[in-house]
Amino acid sequence: MKLLVTGGAGFIGSNFLLYWLKYHPNDQIINLDKLTYAGNLANLASISSPTYSFIQGDICDVKLVSEIMDGVDTVVHFAAESHVDRSIVDPPVFLRTNIIGTQVLLDAALRKKVKRFHHISTDEVFGSLEIESKEKFRESTPYNPRSPYAASKAAADYMVRVYCITYGLPVTITNCSNNFGPFQHPEKLIPLAITNILEGKKIPVYGDGRYVRDWLYVEDHCRAIDQVLRNGKIGETYCVGGMTKDITNLEVVKKILSLMDKDDSWIEYVKDRPGHDRRYAMDFRKIEKEFGWKPEHDFETWLGKTVEWYKENTSWWKKVKKGEFQDYYRKQYKQ
Ligand code: NAD
Ligand code: TYD
Numbered sequence: 001m002k003l004l005v006t007g008g009a010g011f012i013g014s015n016f017l018l019y020w021l022k023y024h025p026n027d028q029i030i031n032l033d034k035l036t037y038a039g040n041l042a043n044l045a046s047i048s049s050p051t052y053s054f055i056q057g058d059i060c061d062v063k064l065v066s067e068i069m070d071g072v073d074t075v076v077h078f079a080a081e082s083h084v085d086r087s088i089v090d091p092p093v094f095l096r097t098n099i100i101g102t103q104v105l106l107d108a109a110l111r112k113k114v115k116r117f118h119h120i121s122t123d124e125v126f127g128s129l130e131i132e133s134k135e136k137f138r139e140s141t142p143y144n145p146r147s148p149y150a151a152s153k154a155a156a157d158y159m160v161r162v163y164c165i166t167y168g169l170p171v172t173i174t175n176c177s178n179n180f181g182p183f184q185h186p187e188k189l190i191p192l193a194i195t196n197i198l199e200g201k202k203i204p205v206y207g208d209g210r211y212v213r214d215w216l217y218v219e220d221h222c223r224a225i226d227q228v229l230r231n232g233k234i235g236e237t238y239c240v241g242g243m244t245k246d247i248t249n250l251e252v253v254k255k256i257l258s259l260m261d262k263d264d265s266w267i268e269y270v271k272d273r274p275g276h277d278r279r280y281a282m283d284f285r286k287i288e289k290e291f292g293w294k295p296e297h298d299f300e301t302w303l304g305k306t307v308e309w310y311k312e313n314t315s316w317w318k319k320v321k322k323g324e325f326q327d328y329y330r331k332q333y334k335q
Helices: 011-023 062-068 084-089 091-111 148-165 189-198 218-231 249-259 285-291 299-312 314-320 324-333
Strands: 002-006 028-033 052-056 074-077 116-122 171-176 178-180 203-206 215-217 237-240 267-270
Touching: 002 011, 011 028, 011 218, 028 062, 062 091, 074 091, 074 218, 084 091, 084 148, 084 324, 091 116, 091 148, 116 148, 116 218, 148 171, 171 218, 178 218, 178 299, 189 203, 189 249, 189 299, 189 314, 203 249, 215 218, 215 299, 218 237, 218 285, 237 285, 249 267, 249 299, 299 314
Parallel strands: 002 028, 002 074, 028 052, 074 116, 116 171, 171 237, 178 215, 203 267
Antiparallel strands: none
16 A cells, blocks of 8 residues: 655654554555654654655645655645644644645545545644533534634645545544644643753643643554544544543643652743633544544553653754744743
C-alpha cells in the first residue's frame, strides 16, 4: 500500500509515522510537510526505512499535491495549523491551510482515484460543554465551533463529507480529544508546563484553571486511526478519546508539579483565553462497539512517562523554544 501522510513532521503526524512503520513496515510512505514553526524533522530522525520518503511542501500547492498523489492508495491528513491561541491572533493562515489545503488534497485525491482519504479532526468542532454536566460529545453532536481554529477544522470536516456525498470520494473522519506525549510542541499546555519547570519558570494557567480537557496518550490516537483505516465504513465519523474523567487544567498542572517535586507556588494565574471552551468530553462507544478500540494508556502513568521524555530530550525542546517561540511567548503571556 502507498500512503500519503500530510503534516508528518508535527506532533501527532510524527508519532503516527513511527507507529505505522513499526506495525506496517512494508508500506510505502510519503510524508508531505511544509515545515512551519510546528514541523520538526528531528521527530523523525530515528527512521531509516527505505520505504519512507519526505517532501517539503505546502498542501495548498495544487501542482505539487497533484504530482505527489499519483499512485497513492490512502491519504492520512494531519497537516494543519493547530494552536487555538495562535488562531485568535492570526486567523487567515488557519483558513488557508485547514480549509483550502484540505480542499486541494480532496480534489487531487478524487482525480487520482485514491481508495481512502482519512481526515484527522478534533473534538473542538463540537464547542463547549457545561462544567458540571455529564454530557459528552458524540458523532451526532451538532457542530458549534467557538475559535478560529475550531471553525477552520469544522469547515474542513464539512468539505471532506461533501467530497464523499457529492463526488463519491471514499472518506473517513476521526474527531479526537486533546493528545499528549513525546514531540508535542511546547506551546501546548502539558509540554509548556513541563519545560517551563525545567527552565525554572512558572506555569501560566488561564483564568480560574477550572477548564476540562479529555486527555489521550498519542499512541492510542494512532491505534484508533489504524483501526479506522482498516475497518472504518466509508463516509463515517468516529469520536476518539475518553480516557480522563473530567480533570481540570489546574489538576493536570498540579500532577505535573508533583511528578517534578515542586509545589503550587510554581503556578501563575494569567489572563484567560477569549471564548475559552469550558469542558470537552468524548463518548467513544461507536469505535469501541465497532472495532473494540478503547484508550489503553492511563493518564497518571503516561503523564509521568511524558515528563521523563521531556527531561531526557532537553536539546529537542530547547531548540524549539528558541527564536520565534520567544517572541510568541512574550506577546502571548504579557500581563
Ligand atoms: P502540529 O501543529 O504539531 O503539526 C502540524 C504539522 O502540519 C506540522 O508539521 C506543520 O509543519 C504541518 N503543516 C502546517 N501547515 C502546512 C501546510 N500548509 N502544508 C503542509 N504541512 C503543513 O499539530 P498536531 O498537534 O500534530 O495535530 C495534527 C492534526 O491533528 C491536526 O489536523 C489537528 O487539528 C488534529 N488534532 C490535534 C489534536 C491535539 O491534541 N494536538 C487533537 C485532535 C486533533
Ligand atoms: P492547549 O494545550 O492549548 O489545547 P486546546 O486549547 O486545544 O485544548 O490548552 C489546553 C488547556 O489548557 C486549555 O483549556 C487552555 C489551557 N492553557 C492554559 O491554561 N495555559 C496555557 O499556557 C496554555 C497553552 C493552555
